Amino acid sequence: MKLRVSNITVRLNSTEILKEVSLEIHRGEFVSLLGPNGSGKSTILRTIYGILKPTGGAVYLNGKELNGAGFEEVAKLIGYLPQEQSEANLKVLDVVLLGRTPYIRINPGKDDYALAMKALELVGMENFAHRRFSELSGGEKQKVMLARIFCQNTDFMLLDEPTAHLDVKSQLEILEIVKKMVKAGKSTLISLHDINLAAMFSDRILMIRNGKIIYAGTPEEVIRPDRIEEVFGIRAEVIRHNQRILVIPEVVR
Ligand SMILES: Nc1ncnc2c1ncn2[C@@H]1O[C@H](COP(=O)(O)OP(=O)(O)OP(=O)(O)O)[C@@H](O)[C@H]1O
Secondary structure, eight states, rough: OOOEEEEEEEEEETTTEEEEEEEOOOOOOOOEOOOOOOSSHHHHHHHTTTTOSSSSSEEEEEEEOOOOHHHHHHHHHEEOSSOOOOOOOBBBHHHHHGGGGOOOOOOOOOOHHHHHHHHHHHOOOOOGGBBBBSOOOOHHHHHHHHHHHHHHHOOOEEESSSTOOOOHHHHHHHHHHHHHHHHOOOOEEEEEEEEEHHHOOSEEEEEETTTEEEEEEOHHHHHHHHHHHHHHHHOOEEEEEETTTEEEEOOOO
């Protein structure tokens, strides 16, 4: 399992949003994209999934170019959690079952329902199975959307801000689930805003600014005060505590 993004350039409305971005993700890797608002994190994820077409470069999964592959083929290999949640007027269980779409021929079978319920249990939302998705809170919706990705059971997960809307315990629980899946052989590329969470869970971090990956490496290599200042425009102290990296931003005046 290897995902290779080779020199992709993306132009939207004649503005160059991504500039020759290259990256690789291997089996069993948890890789985070860190960067300020508008730096291009979602655009990278959307381009890998094939929603946006690059004007230059290409995306390869296991050596095969993804551009041109059919939706079903891609959806069996890659699960994509978008930033915005669908407001579909469906029951929670049916939203999760959408993750089984690439595998379902006519109607979902017993196994599909069982996998969807298991995924809901994984995110602690099994009691919400028969509620309307549109009536849930932001965090509850986020967990249901994650359950959908988990029951899609792909080798590769693209997660755009999976912890947005979640309380601190849920943030840790969700990233723990993803980490466990990664340890079991899956891979993930995650866009995150919380530098401390990224440092805690990532094998590697890609720092992006103005549509370019400018630093890449382990959290120890990348999370440094000078780099945080360059990428985010803030001063921060970086401390090591109990083998963890903690970033303490200075108050911006
Ligand atoms: N369809 C579009 N047309 C023109 N510009 C676009 C379009 N979609 C996105 N952009 C711009 O591309 C840039 C990158 O957006 P993107 O959503 O990838 O950033 P991001 O790093 O994910 O930001 P955030 O942290 O705020 O989610 C932004 O400046 C955005 O305004």
